[in-house]
Amino acid sequence: MNDIIIEKAILHILDTSITTPVLADKLMAYSQQADEFLKIHIARAIEDADIKKGAFKSEGEDIKKLISNVEDAAFIQGSQQLAQQIFELALSNPGIPAADLLCCHFRYDNGLYFGLLKFNYKSSYIHQFNMADEFKETRILKQNATIASENQKLEEFAFIRLDDFSVLVKEKKVEINGAKDYYLSSQLLKVDTDLSPKAKVNIVEKAAQKVIKEFYGEDPLKVSQVKTELKSCVDESSIIEIDRITNAVFDGNFSAQQRYREEVAQKGISGKAFEVTSEIEKKVARKQKIFTDSGIEISLPVDYLENKKKVEFIMNEDGTMSILIKAVVLR
Structure with a gap:
C-alpha cells in the first residue's frame, strides 16, 4: 500500500433515483483519511482473484485519448464524460447498480494508472435521534446509498496503465438491452478481457x-x-x-x-x-x-x-x- 501514490481524484454521484448525475467540477481536496481509504481499496483490488486482464479494441481509441491527458482540466472533463455514460446506461438498464464513481490518477509499480472505482450503493441501518416535546425519541432508519467500507471488496473497478494501455478490470455481468453482458468492458471501455x-x-x-x-x-x-x-x-x-x-x-x-x-x-x-x-x-x-x-x-x-x-x-x-x-x- 505504501508504494501506491494518489496524484489526483474526483468523485461523481450516480444516484439513479434522481434523473441526473451529480458531476463534480473540482478535484477532491487532499485529506489523509481519503488518501488512506483509496490506497486500501486500490491495493486490495489489484490482488482481487476476480480481476481480469484486458486490451483495448480499435473502437476504444476515443476512450484512450479521454483518459490519457494528465492535465487537471482534461482529467476532470474525461471523468465527467465517463460518469455520464455510466449513468445513462444505468438509467436504461436497472441491473447496473447506482454508485459513487471515483476516478483517479495513481502511481504503482513504476507506472501511472487511470483508476475507475465504482462504489456501488449498499443498504445499511442507522439510528436517528429527535426531541419530541420534552421526550427523547430514537428509531432505526434504513439507508440505501452507503458506499463500501475500507474492509469491503469493490464489486466493479478498472485500472488502465497509461504507458501501454494495459487494462485490469473487475465487473459484474448484468442485463443490457435484454442480454447479459459486461458493461464496463464492452459498453464503456471497449476492451476485450481474459478470464480471471x-x-x-x-x-x-x-x-x-x-x-x-x-x-x-x-x-x-x-x-x-x-x-x-x-x-x-x-x-x-x-x-x-x-x-x-x-x-x-x-x-x-x-x-x-x-x-x-x-x-x-x-x-x-x-x-x-x-x-x-x-x-x-x-x-x-x-x-x-x-x-x-x-x-x-x-x-x-x-x-x-x-x-x-x-x-x-x-x-x-x-x-x-x-x-x-x-x-x-x-x-
Missing part, C-alpha cells in the same frame, strides 16, 4: 476432475494430485503451468493428457501458464474433501493424501474403497 485467475483455477480443477472420472473413475488419489500440483505451482512461483498439471496427473496416459488439454482449451485457457494473485494463493485448496455414498464427509490436508504414513487408500475386491487414517491424536 479465479476462473482459470476453477477450470484447471474441474477439467481435471472430469477427465479423471472418464479415464480412472472415482479416484481420490488422482484428484489429490491435481490439488498437490496446484499448491506446488502457487507456492513455488505464483504461476500455474498447464503442462505440469497434465504430466503430473496423467503421467504416461497420452490419451488422457490430450483430452485434458482439449478440455482446458475449450473452457477458455489458451496459454500454457498463467499467473495468480496473492488472494488466489491463499485460497488454493489446502484440503481435499471426500464424500461417501453413505453421507460421510472426510476433509484431509492435501499434503497427507500421498503420504502413506498418514493416509492409505485400499481397494477392496468388491470395488469399494477403504480409507485408513494413521497416527492421529484425537482431541
